[in-house]
Amino acid sequence: MRRIFIAYSAFIALSAAPAAAQVEYPVDLRIGGITGGTRRDVSVNNEVTDRLDASVKGIEAYLGAKSGGIGLGGRILNGTYGADDFTQREARLFVGENWFRLEGAYGERSLIGTDSTVLFIRAGARSIVQIGGTGVSISISGAKTFQGDFSHSRSDGSRKPDGWEGESSVFYTAPKIPVYVQLGYRADYFKFQGRAEHMNGIVFGMGIWLGGR
Amino acid sequence: MKFLRYCILSMMIAGAASGQSRQVGEAAPRSPILDMIERAKNSLNNLQYTQARTASREILALRLKRSQEIAALQVAAASYFPDEPSVRMPDSAAFYLRRLVRVMPVGALPADLVSPGLDSQLVATRKAVFGATARAPAALTLKGIERRPSIEVMSTRPARWQMYLISGDGGPPILIDTLAATSSGRLSLQAHNGVTPLVQPGADQIRILSISASEPDTIVIRFDANATGVIPTLADMPAALSSAKLLPEKAPRALGAGIAAAIVGGSASWALANVLMPPKNLGDQPKDSRGLSVGIGVAAIALAAGILDHGRPIPKNIKANAATRSDHLKMVGDVTETNRKRVSEFAVEMTIDPEIK
Numbered sequence: 001m002r003r004i005f006i007a008y009s010a011f012i013a014l015s016a017a018p019a020a021a022q023v024e025y026p027v028d029l030r031i032g033g034i035t036g037g038t039r040r041d042v043s044v045n046n047e048v049t050d051r052l053d054a055s056v057k058g059i060e061a062y063l064g065a066k067s068g069g070i071g072l073g074g075r076i077l078n079g080t081y082g083a084d085d086f087t088q089r090e091a092r093l094f095v096g097e098n099w100f101r102l103e104g105a106y107g108e109r110s111l112i113g114t115d116s117t118v119l120f121i122r123a124g125a126r127s128i129v130q131i132g133g134t135g136v137s138i139s140i141s142g143a144k145t146f147q148g149d150f151s152h153s154r155s156d157g158s159r160k161p162d163g164w165e166g167e168s169s170v171f172y173t174a175p176k177i178p179v180y181v182q183l184g185y186r187a188d189y190f191k192f193q194g195r196a197e198h199m200n201g202i203v204f205g206m207g208i209w210l211g212g213r
Numbered sequence: 214m215k216f217l218r219y220c221i222l223s224m225m226i227a228g229a230a231s232g233q234s235r236q237v238g239e240a241a242p243r244s245p246i247l248d249m250i251e252r253a254k255n256s257l258n259n260l261q262y263t264q265a266r267t268a269s270r271e272i273l274a275l276r277l278k279r280s281q282e283i284a285a286l287q288v289a290a291a292s293y294f295p296d297e298p299s300v301r302m303p304d305s306a307a308f309y310l311r312r313l314v315r316v317m318p319v320g321a322l323p324a325d326l327v328s329p330g331l332d333s334q335l336v337a338t339r340k341a342v343f344g345a346t347a348r349a350p351a352a353l354t355l356k357g358i359e360r361r362p363s364i365e366v367m368s369t370r371p372a373r374w375q376m377y378l379i380s381g382d383g384g385p386p387i388l389i390d391t392l393a394a395t396s397s398g399r400l401s402l403q404a405h406n407g408v409t410p411l412v413q414p415g416a417d418q419i420r421i422l423s424i425s426a427s428e429p430d431t432i433v434i435r436f437d438a439n440a441t442g443v444i445p446t447l448a449d450m451p452a453a454l455s456s457a458k459l460l461p462e463k464a465p466r467a468l469g470a471g472i473a474a475a476i477v478g479g480s481a482s483w484a485l486a487n488v489l490m491p492p493k494n495l496g497d498q499p500k501d502s503r504g505l506s507v508g509i510g511v512a513a514i515a516l517a518a519g520i521l522d523h524g525r526p527i528p529k530n531i532k533a534n535a536a537t538r539s540d541h542l543k544m545v546g547d548v549t550e551t552n553r554k555r556v557s558e559f560a561v562e563m564t565i566d567p568e569i570k
Contacts, residue, residue: 132467
């Protein structure tokens with residue numbers, strides 16, 4: 001943790017550099033990798049069966065107009081908890097401006113203790129606020145998970161996934177090159193057919209962000 | 214006695230002048246002082262040294278032009294240092310030679326006055342005494358900002374030179390040109406410096422200061438001049454670009470946003486680990502203490518960013534200001550070009566009285 005603070009302090013110091021060399025991009029494009037130590041608690045039929053730590057890695061991308069409007073994105077997460085592989089893939093649609101936009105996602109997620117996956121829809125909101133011209137941005141998001149597979153009967157409530165996800169992050173984008181780093185915390189809860197999992201942990205990210213300043 | 218002699222001399226000059234005025238149309242007027250100098254020179258040539266000395270002293274007591282003063286000093290010096298050693302008065306000769314060298318630092322004595330002894334004395338005096346003079350052309354044409362090396366200056370030892378122009382209406386002296394320490398060179402005249410005319414049409418005076426580089430001594434040389442020409446009217450330069458016309462190029466500092474983001478981002482990270490828990494048994498599991506650390510980190514970074522922020526650049530305003538500045542520069546450029554053309558067409562015909570005042 002101490003190393004993280006040192007690294008971030010260095011970035012903050014860099015942010016005090018003159019901003020004259022900043023480039024104005026017409027789009028808001030962010031592509032980066034994320035990783036982080038994530039703890040997963042698992043329960044089956046309300047009985048907690050598992051509590052494991054693992055590193056979850058992934059890729060996240062977003063593309064939208066600088067002035068706001070509609071944006072597209074996606075995320076892939078992978079990790080291994082003991083003998084279980086965890087996978088989540090989703091496509092995202094955003095509407096609104098950077099400081100507040102509605103977010104919808106459609107994707108699939110591996111089901112604990114099985115080889116199958118669950119389709120889901122998630123809806124929520126995200127806010128990214130840039131702090132002046134320093135290159136530092138704060139992002140907060142929250143979303144609720146809904147049913148994604150409509151081929152099954154709606155009357156069977158146990159087949160509908162349920163859950164939520166929240167994330168809080170700070171980004172720093174360098175002044176002359178559009179490279180960002182990210183530190184955050186993410187938590188999600190996902191339940192399907194009596195199987196539930198709660199994952200939370202630190203998120204580190206790094207990538208390219210055109211329009212991050 | 215001296216006064217009486219001065220009165221008689223003045224009457225003679227007046228009589229000669231009136232006599233000559235009566236002969237207007239018959240012959241070119243001749244200066245009575247030159248006549249007196251001629252007579253003193255004749256006395257010297259007739260070996261009447263006393264008469265020559267007296268006459269030259271009397272002439273030097275009058276108000277003389279520079280050329281007359283030089284001629285009189287030459288006769289005086291020669292009369293006190295003739296070829297005959299027995300009648301020489303070296304101290305008196307040295308007195309007049311020193312005065313002569315002050316106003317004639319270069320050049321030889323006239324052929325009818327020079328002698329080897331006197332010439333040696335003149336050379337020796339020039340080594341010891343600071344003298345300076347200048348030579349101006351009778352007429353010249355100056356155009357625009359062109360600098361024309363016009364006035365030749367000479368001195369017995371290196372001197373710094375400054376040339377001023379004083380308009381006849383009593384305006385302040387305008388420094389036209391300078392020369393670094395030198396014993397000979399040319400000072401340049403210039404009609405216009407691009408902003409204001411240096412030469413004003415009408416009566417002017419050229420004043421040259423010769424400042425000895427080796428001793429505290431300055432000689433002032435003056436020429437009367439007359440200039441003709443039409444001073445160009447220059448277009449007014451646009452006023453300096455006011456900051457009121459420019460848009461702010463940076464947003465206000467984001468300290469408030471930094472504080473707000475620190476509070477919201479930090480507490481959100483903490484809340485994700487400690488408050489937003491799943492239902493039933495999963496929610497009873499131990500809390501993740503890392504959420505607090507991340508929350509503190511997020512808050513610290515956001516707060517530091519708010520404190521360090523100098524204001525976010527506003528590209529739209531920066532672009533608009535650049536266009537405003539560019540327009541202003543173009544206006545300045547247009548006016549400058551117009552004025553440059555007008556100045557370059559400004560011509561002054563200058564006539565200079567070569568007689569040093």
